[in-house]
Structures are given as C-alpha cells and as structure tokens.
Amino acid sequence: MxxxxxxxxxxxxxxxxxxxxxxxxxxxxxxxxxxxxxxxxxxxxxxxxxxxxxxxxxxxxxxxxxxxxxxxxxxxxxxxxxxxxxxxxxxxxxxxxxxxxxxxxxxxxxxxxxxxxxxxxxxxxxxxxxxxxxxxxxxxxxxxxxxxxxxxxxxxxxxxxxxxxxxxxxxxxxxxxxxxxxxxxxGVDSEHAPLRPCADALPFVTASEHGDHPPLDALDPARVHAVEYLFAEPTHAPMSRWGHSMLRLVVCAPGRTPGPDCRFDLAHHRVLSFRAFVDDVQISSWRGLTGHYPSRLFVLPLSQVVEEYTQVELRGLRAVPLRLQQAEIAALIERAAQLHWNYDGRYSFLGNNCATETFKLLHDAVPRLASARLAAITPSGLLRKLEHRGIADASVLADTDKAIRHGHLFPAADAHYQALFDVADGMLDLPARDARAWLALEAGTRTPWLQRGDLRSTAALLVLEEAALRRAELRARDALKHRLLRAGDADAAAARDLAEEVLAAEGVLVRPAMLLARVPGYGLPQAEELTVAGERAAALDSARSERSGDLHARAQAMLPTALADELAVIRANVGGTAARLRRLSTGDAAS
Structure with a gap:
C-alpha cells in the first residue's frame, strides 16, 4: 500500500x-x-x-x-x-x-x-x-x-x-x-536540444542528356550568386504559345568568390524547370489539359536548356535578374530541394503549369514575395507581374548586344543561321534565298557546295549542316513515335518495350524519392541515404544510356527509307565538312 x-x-x-x-x-x-x-x-x-x-x-x-x-x-x-x-x-x-x-x-x-x-x-x-x-x-x-x-x-x-x-x-x-x-x-530556442550539424550543400538529381557528370549532385546555396527568371519565348504550338517559365541559378565555379564574375561560369549554372513528365510514347493534349501527367521539378544544366530552346525549338530565352537578398536565395534553393525530393504534383496546361508552379515556388520560399500578388497562369503574365512589382530587373535587356554578351539574352538560332548563310552565300552564291530555304533543300543537293568554300564559309556551312541534322532527327523521332503506336507491328512492339524501359528509368531520375524506396527516412535525405541514392542513380543512369543506345539502333532500322537515307547523307555531310574545315585550318591548300 x-x-x-x-x-x-x-x-x-x-x-x-x-x-x-x-x-x-x-x-x-x-x-x-x-x-x-x-x-x-x-x-x-x-x-x-x-x-x-x-x-x-x-x-x-x-x-x-x-x-x-x-x-x-x-x-x-x-x-x-x-x-x-x-x-x-x-x-x-x-x-x-x-x-x-x-x-x-x-x-x-x-x-x-x-x-x-x-x-x-x-x-x-x-x-x-x-x-x-x-x-x-x-x-x-x-x-x-x-x-x-x-x-x-x-x-x-x-x-x-x-x-x-x-x-x-x-x-x-x-x-x-x-x-x-x-x-x-x-517560442522555443531552435537549439533546444543537442543537434547534429546539417550539410551546407543540398542534394539534387540533375537530368543531363549527355551523361557528362554523375546524376546526383550537391549544391551549396552560398555558391549561388543570383537567381533569374528564365523565359522561353512563345511559339505557335498549342503547348507553348504562352512561353515557358523557369528559374536560372547563377552558380559560381568552385573556388571562385561569389560575385558578378560568376555569370561567366556557365558550365556550373543550373535551371529549375517545372515540366510535365510524359511517361508514355504518345503525348496526349487531353491528358495535359486534365492533369494526368505528373508535374516534376527538373534540374538541368543551363547549356542543355539553351541548346534545347534556341537551336532545336528556335525560341529565344530571356534571363531577367530577380532582386533577392542572399538569405532569400538560400531559402529559394532550400525550398526547391524540398520540392525536388517530396513533390508529386499533377501538370495541367490551364491550371497547374510551369507559370503557376514557378509562382508557388517563389511565393512559398520567400515570405516577402507572398504579399506581392504575383499569381499568374501564364509565363508572360508572371514575368510582367515580377517586373511591375519591382522584383525582376528587365533593364538588363535594354541594350541587346550587351544583354547577349552578359548572358541575359539567348537569341533563337534562326537569326544566327541567317547570318552564317549570308557569310557562305557571299562567297559561293548558294542555290537558296535564305537559311530556311537552304536547310529545306535535300541533303544531297547541299553536298557539293560544302566542299567549295574557304575557311570562314566552310565553318558557317558546318554549323548549318549540324542544324539540318537536328531538324532531321526531330522528324525521325516524330516518325518513330507514330510507328511505335502502330498495332500489330512486331518490330514496333519490341522498340516500344525498350522505349518504356527508358521512360521508366527517366521517371525515377526525375522523381528522386523513388531512388530511396524502402529506405527509411523523410524530407531531405541525409548522408547515409544519399550514398544509397547516388549508387542507385548512377546504375539507373547507366542502364538508361545503354537502353537508349539499343533503342536508337533499333529505331534506325524502323525509319521510312527516304528519311533514313536523308539522315545518312546529312551525317556524311557533317563528317565531310568537319574534315574539310580541319584541313583548311592547317593550311592544306590542296583541299
């Protein structure tokens, strides 16, 4: 008792x-x-x-x-x-x-x-x-x-x-x-208990097409000198008629003291881009309108984004600085990392698109911006609001030449192609009225002209022929997509299986949480989890590259004969023109 x-x-x-x-x-x-x-x-x-x-x-x-x-x-x-x-x-x-x-x-x-x-x-x-x-x-x-x-x-x-x-x-x-x-x-001290130190760098899985660095990377917010609103100009295509919203991170090279010179460390710059992840071989406009595609935060090298928009899609890019304090930049990157590992949204062209996703990232990351009334459903509308609220500094675009030199403006490559055409046409009197007409010629018609120029005109023609190759590869991908969707085609079925394997691997890499399936933990992964994620990401990226190579080889055999022949001639043109340029650069007059 x-x-x-x-x-x-x-x-x-x-x-x-x-x-x-x-x-x-x-x-x-x-x-x-x-x-x-x-x-x-x-x-x-x-x-x-x-x-x-x-x-x-x-x-x-x-x-x-x-x-x-x-x-x-x-x-x-x-x-x-x-x-x-x-x-x-x-x-x-x-x-x-x-x-x-x-x-x-x-x-x-x-x-x-x-x-x-x-x-x-x-x-x-x-x-x-x-x-x-x-x-x-x-x-x-x-x-x-x-x-x-x-x-x-x-x-x-x-x-x-x-x-x-x-x-x-x-x-x-x-x-x-x-x-x-x-x-x-x-109302408690954030250090209310003994705490382990947190890592300075935040983990991101960078979706690089070229495989030139490990997919799992770490970004220290202290190395980010500035954040810019990156706007891809609109086209007439239904999915891109309002442009595209992204954020560019001006990341300083290792060892460089953060400052304006970091603008020239282009190889280290990253782009945050919300996109619909299309997880099948058929792109459905209806699925995009109704939110059936996953929305993912892609982390991309700037060089890849510039090539994708300016050279392949022929769309200009504008990089408009955002007036953010360093602490706000750090909070923005921290929020981006949280979304990167935790977010599983649905992309809708009219309701939850790149503009609304970018708005929410800015709104949720930086309290000051939450009261700025930035909500917009189009990329151009969001840019206008950022400018009108004094958050985006569009004055950097006033001087076009300076904006290009400082990396605030990346013009669509068609203007560049026309300038190159003018160089070659001035010497050779090419059988076309402009660059577009030249690229529209059959590859075999261009072949003899590629071996007649001097060093300067040959260099110009090489760049144009590489552009012709990208255009032909886009046509080949479109043709292949239609072949893959054909019922009762055994070759198409085998290639479709390969394509689905590649898409499945890409789906994991753009949803990093899947790398840590059945691994205990939550939120931003810590050191032990990152070791596992890095190993899995590297293995998955390697498998994806291998499957992509197999798919490319199989696709070549599935292309319509005329398109396959055209691709072969263009590739031969590129190789031959590059060889001629090398001979000219060494002063081989016999060339």
Whole structure:
C-alpha cells in the first residue's frame, strides 16, 4: 500500500511541472504513466509547458486498434496497450510520440498553427492562383513523408511534425524551413536540444542528356550568386504559345568568390524547370489539359536548356535578374530541394503549369514575395507581374548586344543561321534565298557546295549542316513515335518495350524519392541515404544510356527509307565538312 501511495505522489509531483493529471488506474499503469510523463517533461521545453492548460490523461481500452490517441478539449486518451508496451528498437518511443501528438493538438487550438498561412505554404497546402486565396484541398508533398497521416489535414500535419520537431535531432536538417518556423511560432530556442550539424550543400538529381557528370549532385546555396527568371519565348504550338517559365541559378565555379564574375561560369549554372513528365510514347493534349501527367521539378544544366530552346525549338530565352537578398536565395534553393525530393504534383496546361508552379515556388520560399500578388497562369503574365512589382530587373535587356554578351539574352538560332548563310552565300552564291530555304533543300543537293568554300564559309556551312541534322532527327523521332503506336507491328512492339524501359528509368531520375524506396527516412535525405541514392542513380543512369543506345539502333532500322537515307547523307555531310574545315585550318591548300 505504501509503494502505491509513493507512486501516486511521484506522479502528482511530476504533474505539477507538466500540467497533466493522470486519471486513477491500476498500479502497473500508474507506473507506466509516471515514466511517460517524466519522459514528456524531459523533451517538452518549459516555454511550451507554461502554455498548456490543465490537462487530464486517461489510459483506456476503448480506442480502435489503429488509433494511437484522442484529444478533446482538455482531455487526452491513450490506449493502454501503447502505454504499457516495452520500448521499440532504437530510439522509437511510440507512447511518448502519441502523447506529444495530442499535446500538439491542444497547443494548436491556442496558437492556431494549422491556420498559419506561412506554415500552410511550407507544409504543402499551396495557394491556387486566381482562386481568391483558396488553397489546394490535397497536399502534393507526399513523397518521403515521416507519416502519411500528416497529409490528412493541416491539424494532423502540425501534430505529426510537432512529434518530430521534439524527438528527431535530424528534423532541422530534413525539414529546415519548417523547423525554423515551428521554433519561432512555438517560442522555443531552435537549439533546444543537442543537434547534429546539417550539410551546407543540398542534394539534387540533375537530368543531363549527355551523361557528362554523375546524376546526383550537391549544391551549396552560398555558391549561388543570383537567381533569374528564365523565359522561353512563345511559339505557335498549342503547348507553348504562352512561353515557358523557369528559374536560372547563377552558380559560381568552385573556388571562385561569389560575385558578378560568376555569370561567366556557365558550365556550373543550373535551371529549375517545372515540366510535365510524359511517361508514355504518345503525348496526349487531353491528358495535359486534365492533369494526368505528373508535374516534376527538373534540374538541368543551363547549356542543355539553351541548346534545347534556341537551336532545336528556335525560341529565344530571356534571363531577367530577380532582386533577392542572399538569405532569400538560400531559402529559394532550400525550398526547391524540398520540392525536388517530396513533390508529386499533377501538370495541367490551364491550371497547374510551369507559370503557376514557378509562382508557388517563389511565393512559398520567400515570405516577402507572398504579399506581392504575383499569381499568374501564364509565363508572360508572371514575368510582367515580377517586373511591375519591382522584383525582376528587365533593364538588363535594354541594350541587346550587351544583354547577349552578359548572358541575359539567348537569341533563337534562326537569326544566327541567317547570318552564317549570308557569310557562305557571299562567297559561293548558294542555290537558296535564305537559311530556311537552304536547310529545306535535300541533303544531297547541299553536298557539293560544302566542299567549295574557304575557311570562314566552310565553318558557317558546318554549323548549318549540324542544324539540318537536328531538324532531321526531330522528324525521325516524330516518325518513330507514330510507328511505335502502330498495332500489330512486331518490330514496333519490341522498340516500344525498350522505349518504356527508358521512360521508366527517366521517371525515377526525375522523381528522386523513388531512388530511396524502402529506405527509411523523410524530407531531405541525409548522408547515409544519399550514398544509397547516388549508387542507385548512377546504375539507373547507366542502364538508361545503354537502353537508349539499343533503342536508337533499333529505331534506325524502323525509319521510312527516304528519311533514313536523308539522315545518312546529312551525317556524311557533317563528317565531310568537319574534315574539310580541319584541313583548311592547317593550311592544306590542296583541299
């Protein structure tokens, strides 16, 4: 009897510090409750304990099996099986997590955390542009979640993250922006417990076509000198008639002190581009309109983006600097990394496109921009708002020549092609009126002219012939797509299987969370997880390259004869012109 009385007194003494009164129960449960309250008192900062009203803790057997706890007003109920269960392996403490979860609901009722617009931005309940301040009903930050229950509602998100905020020393590294915001809103020191240092660099999987660097890369925000709104000019194609929104990161080369000269470190610059990931061989406009394609944040080398738009699609690019402080740049890159590993959205050409995705990234990453009324559903509209609000500095485009020299303007290559044509035409009197007409000639008609020029005109013709090759390869891809969709074609079926394997590998690389399937962890991956992700990404990228090579070889045999012959002649033209240029450059007059 004395031992039970002593136990009750011990629980009551502890309850005086933590304003939680246990309901009467048996001795074994009292002991477990006392130990639980002691553990809670150890991890719950005194600033939060002081904000709690008097609470009553009941240990019951009536909760459903899947329920870890319930809170109503000032009463918390926990299942007896959980309170009495022995500690799990490692540092897991399910009973403590459950108690903290319910305490979080009590604090949320007082502090209104789950209605905090800034917390909702960070959590993933994003604003819907042109929807009068309404937010998405669903949270698309579903990848690498510590507990899918957090996506059930903002209130449950707060409670789940409150558990990890207090119990996981890596929380500040896995969800750094949320950690800082919760520390501020809860009024506790963000260093409330001994913490491991976080890595300076943030992990990204860079989707490079050329395979010239490992796919898993790390980017230190301190190396990013500036962020620019990168706008691809519109075309007449239905999917690109409003242009395309991207963000360019001006990344300094290793060893260079961040500053204006980083603009010339083009090989290190990266582009953040939200795109629909087309995961089948047939592009469907209807699927794009209705949001059936995944939306992914691609991280691309600037050189690849410039080539894609200016040389292949013949679209100009404008890189307009954004007026951001260094801390805001760091927050933007941190948010981009969080989306890169956690975001699983749906792309819709009219509702959730590149412009709205870019707007949400800026809005959610930089609090100052959240009040700037930037919401827009077209890339050009977003650029105009950024300029009108004084966030984007379009003055860098006033002097065209200077803008080109400083990398703020990348003109479409058709103007460049015409200038090259004029050089060659001035010497050779080519049988075409302009560059477009020259490139439209049959490759065999161009062949003899490629061997007649001097050094300067031959160099110009080589660039034009390489452009002709890119145009022919685009026609070949389109022809191949139609062949792959043909029913009852055995060759097409085999090639389609290869194409689907390539697309599957690319699908994993542009959704990095899939690299860590069945690997414990959440949020930004930490060192041990990054080792696994790097190995898997490298293996997957290698397999993708191999399958792409097999697909290319098979595709060659499937092309219409006339198109295959045309490609062969153009490739021979490129090789022959390059050889002639080398001979001319060494002064071989016999050439």
């Amino acid at each position: 004395l031992s039970i009385l002593a136990l009750l007194l011990a629980v009551q003494v502890h309850a005086a510090a933590l304003p939680i009164t246990p309901a009467p129960t048996d001795a074994a449960t009292h002991a477990a409750v006392g130990a639980l309250l002691e553990r809670a008192g150890d991890v719950l900062p005194s600033a939060l304990q002081a904000q709690l009203p008097p609470l009553r803790l009941e240990v019951v057997d009536t909760l459903p099996a899947h329920v870890q706890g319930r809170q109503h007003a000032h009463r918390i109920r926990l299942p007896r099986r959980l309170v009495l269960a022995p500690a799990a392996d490692g540092d897991a403490d399910p009973a403590l997590a459950a108690l903290l979860h319910e305490i979080a609901h009590v604090l949320d009722a007082r502090l209104r955390l789950s209605r905090d617009p800034r917390l909702l931005d960070l959590a993933g309940w994003q604003l819907r542009p042109r929807r009068f301040g309404l937010r998405n009903a669903d949270n698309p930050l579903r990848d690498r979640s510590p507990d899918p229950y957090e996506l059930h509602s903002p209130a449950e998100f707060v409670a789940v993250n409150f558990e990890h905020f207090l119990l996981d020393p890596d929380y500040r590294c896995r969800r750094p922006a949320l950690h800082r915001h919760l520390a501020m809103r809860l």
